[in-house]
Amino acid sequence: MSLKFFxxxxxxxxxxxxxxxHGTNLLLSAPLFGSLYDRSKTIDTPEEFIKSKEAAGALAVWGSSLIGSAAKTYAVAALLQSTGTITQKGAIYLGTLLFAISTVPGAxxxxxxxxxPLDYILAKVVSELLDTVxxxxxLNWWGTRPDIV
Incomplete structure (x- = not known):
């Protein structure tokens, strides 16, 4: 497979x-980072903190969120560019379609x-709305084409 098709x-x-x-994903991870902060106040040495399960969990969430955010961003930008979407209305329609195929079945x-619980489902839906729409x-406002920017 050649990269020229991307x-x-x-x-x-x-x-x-x-x-x-990444910022919208971390909003849902706030309780994890809150427990990490609480744990850091009770630990005496930095070495002990680094070895804690809270620190390892937070690092895993942060890292996977960052990598996933970059992949999702490229995919949405490539779709915007491939479909020739130039208006905000078109970008919102495209984001709504992405939301419908990625989130609605899981909801x-x-x-x-x-x-x-309803609050859990609502938080996931709002996060996915931000992530897609x-x-x-x-991205459409910023411009995704290298020749424009």
């Missing part, structure tokens, strides 16, 4: 989108099969 995307758009998506499973709007 659309080129502006590095600044990838950086901005990664920061945006139905969470509501009807797993019977998760918000990301598409931000």
């Amino acid at each position: 659309p080129s995307v502006s590095p600044s758009a990838i950086a901005l989108g990664t920061a945006f998506t 139905f499973v969470n509501v009807f099969a797993e019977k998760r 918000g990301l598409a709007a931000v």
Whole structure:
């Protein structure tokens, strides 16, 4: 497979989108980082803190969120560019379609099969709305083509 089939995307758009998506993902991870902060206050030495399970968990969440954010940003930017989307309205439509195919089925499973709490489902839906519709709007506003930026 050749890389020429992948659309080129502006590095600044990838950086901005990664920061945006990573930030929205960390909103859901706030309880994890809160427990990490509480644990850090009770530990005497930095070495002991680094070896704690809270620190390892937080590092894993942070790292996977960063890598996933970059991949999602490139994918959305490539879709915007490949479809020729130039208006905010079009970007919002594209983001809504991405939301529908990626989040709606899981939300139905969470509501009807797993019977998760409503606040959990609402937090996931809002986060995914920001990750899809918000990301598409931000990337379209910024510009995804390397020749424009």
